[in-house]
Amino acid sequence: MEKKKKKTTAKDSRPPLLSVRGLSEASGVPSKKIRAYIEAGLLPEPAKKRGKTPYYDKSCIPLICLIDMFHSKYGLPVKIIKQVLEDMGHEKVITEGRDLEKKLNRARELPWFERDFGIDNEPLLTKKALVLASGLSLKELEDAIGQKMIMPGENGLFSKNDLEIALMLSRLKKTDAKTGTILLDFLTMQLHTIESLVEKEFDTFFQNVINKNITVDDAKAMAENSFDVVRSLLPVCYKQLLGRKVAELSKKAAGTQRKS
Template structure:
């Protein structure tokens, strides 16, 4: 006789809190934002959570605390990779990328004081707080990474151009860029899972030296072409009208 299949493990909210170390208010927020599936409800006041909830809550916290990803990016990543499992080799490649690019933590060699950078570039503390909330920068312990400083420098240049506060442009408008980056990144992860499952060591190195810089450059070039194409249509239209 075949053995009976093991019953699915189910948890009440208090047990889910214990398993994950995350409080119920945060878990309910994750569900509301679409990061977690709804629990199984057997009555109006009884909800059951699965092992999948445990895994996802732990993953979300890890991506927030170790990789400093905003919830918007985590949601895109979870939904686009939910049906995939990374191979051991792919995990090794991710570890290599993390080692070479750094974890995102500001270190003494590459960091800059937040307050000094803020004052030098002309940001208010409220603006810095908003940029942190949006996930544009990731200030740690009063310090900024070199990457964060470059992002702030570029945004400051744009603010001094026509994208000024006087025209109503705020940090919230960077959401356009963040959404594009989140979408591109989620598709990159899907592509990696589907196409690059058995990279050799030399090929993994090329991800860092060729692929990442190349994709960044392609994105910039294609964006420029879109702008040129859009603008040229107006030029042709006005010329035709004049004739």
């Protein structure tokens, strides 16, 4: 008696989904790395979940290989890879892998990564050397690092710029406690404001380079011009705006004294 052949349904014909372990075996990228990429939001949402275990379509394999190549081999930061992926959209990324590779290659050429790779502003000092050169204590230096006032490179070393900030902090330490605390708050606020300004400027240049509105050389020239403008304009604007605020403060203080 012949056995009846099992009918193949549309559900059965779909390619099997892969767990993180399956993706690792297929791509050659360690499971630990793939999980880190998932947590960073570099992969699309899983096609299915069984309990807490996510399962992905096999179309994610080339994407994982590409992400790992640019992050592990070329040192492209995860946040930059994520920005490119979000700009394209995950669906487009899966179908247009070559376009993604081109955009990631363009991102590698951007001059803003020079500090990360130590190409231009080469970190020179160890933590111990920075403490000795600046006069800060180890705890004070670690506090400054924790507040992102001083930022070591990926190799854990510090640049000339970090040394300048450390020396400034050391000078503030020598003032009286009350004045030093206020000035330190001002310095922290100013550094965070500058960081925010640079991030916004970077995003503008980055999007235009990635979308081919301007070339990397154009962006580099614009960044240099921007630095010159800020360097010449910022002290004038800062002095003028601060002068206005001090005048307002004097008026308010005088008004309060008259009322009392």
